[in-house]
Amino acid sequence: MTSNLISDNMSKPIVSVVKYEKPLESVRKVVEQSKLFDDLPTDAKIFIKPNIVYWNRHSNFPKWGVLTTSRVIEDAVVLLNERGIKDITIGEGIVTEDPKDELTAADAFEKLGYDILKERYGVKVINTFRRPFDKLDMGLDFKVNFSSDAFAADYILDIPVLKTHAQAKASIAFKNLKGLISIASRKKFHSPDLVHDLNYNVAHLPNKLPPVLTIIDGIYTLERGPAIDGKAHRSNILVASRDVLSADLVGASLLGFVPSEIPHLALAAKERNRPGDLSDIELIGESIESLTSHHEWDFIYNDAGDLPLPFQKIGVEGLKYHKYDNSMCTYCSGLNGIILLAIKYSWKGKPYDKIEILTGKRMKPTEGNNKTILLGQCQCNLNKNDPCIKELIPIQGCPPARENVVNALKEAGIKVQNAFFKGLDSGVGFLMGKYKGKPEFEESFFQIK
Secondary structure: OOOOOOOOOOOOOEEEEEEOOOOOHHHHHHHHHHOOOOOOOOOOOEEEEOOEOOOOOOOOOOOOOOEOOHHHHHHHHHHHHHOOOOOEEEEEOOOOOOOOOOHHHHHHHHHOOHHHHHHHHOOEEEEHHHOOEEEEOOOOOOOEEEEHHHHOOOEEEEOOEEEEEOOOEEEOHHHHHHHHEOHHHHHHHOOOOOOOOHHHHHHOOOOOOOOEEEEEEEEEEEEOOOOOOOEEEEEEEEEEEOOHHHHHHHHHHHOOOOHHHOHHHHHHHHHOOOOOOOOOOEEEEOOHHHHOOOOOOOOOEOOOOOOEHHHHHOOOOOEEEOOOOOOOOHHHHHHHHHHHHHHHHHOOOOOOOOEEEEOOOOOOOOOOOOEEEEEOHHHHHHHOOOOOOOOEEEEOOOOOOHHHHHHHHHHHOOOOOOHHHHOHHHHHHHHHHHHOOOOOOOHHHHOOO
């Protein structure tokens, strides 16, 4: 198995940066400039990993900056076919509330046009959660269940979106590989350990894999990602490299970051004895400066870190809702956003009864609260017997049921509207409103004709 580590005596890795202008031709340009597919044998087995971080069968939702465009996926397949490469698999593991849900992934593959790619080019399309996993030693505190199909490939073609992430700062090629591990492993990646945490675990993802080739899809980019409540921009950027770390360092720069300030990229660079900036990269194409745009990643809380700043601005009192950390996994992260929205709209100006809400795997109760809500099984296991708690309101389950979340909030005296939770599947369409009347946000990028 070829490692994704670059030795000190190798030539500089090439990264191409191209402005997206035309279907196929722009992807062709970034692929050729980066030499991405040069020397790939015609019998190579290619596994394409898009980013489908979320899917909803019941309502249209903002895909821009959230999902890899079907445009770039098809163009990549066409270019591989032109080189005589036919053994291509597209695979993703889409997180759903019900782990037994098979309809959501099938619906996503159909509506994104992947089923047409099957018919037109003979590619295979798989839901990785319905396929085997290999148990890999990636140098972490646990073995990682990694997609057997991806691990058996000769090359992984990683096609992430160029976006920020509320826990990891940037979610690009490294982070996109996390979508190839099992749910159990994903939960472990959000470790309570302050050193071997999410960033440490993500930094190790590519090390034991087949070579990871990268095309970063920045046709649309995302602030305060990675989910549908972020703010998308039409940025028209494509980045490609045969070296996954170099691709991400450039991608982070385009988002307005100093790359070494992205913890998982800094760790990965240190492991590879590389500087963590762009000084050892051969850049081809557009200048970084001409395409860079500052993207916010963080959700702002008050100075104490125990109340979202928007809550403080509307005068919320009697509530401590501590800022999330990177130990909170995807399931509870999704619920956390809904809970915050529901609380904001339920606030009527009357102070709450000193309620504290804890999330993730690290938070501990603080003194002086009358009621303590523990969100999720990890919190319940960690703090259910803590002597600081006067009245415990646990929300058990992994993930917790929405109904139990509503009941717990109401028991604490937070009278949220049931509709925020029950109507979520059909109600996310309201997020489309912020893109209404903006012609640069085209659904056609997520369709294949």
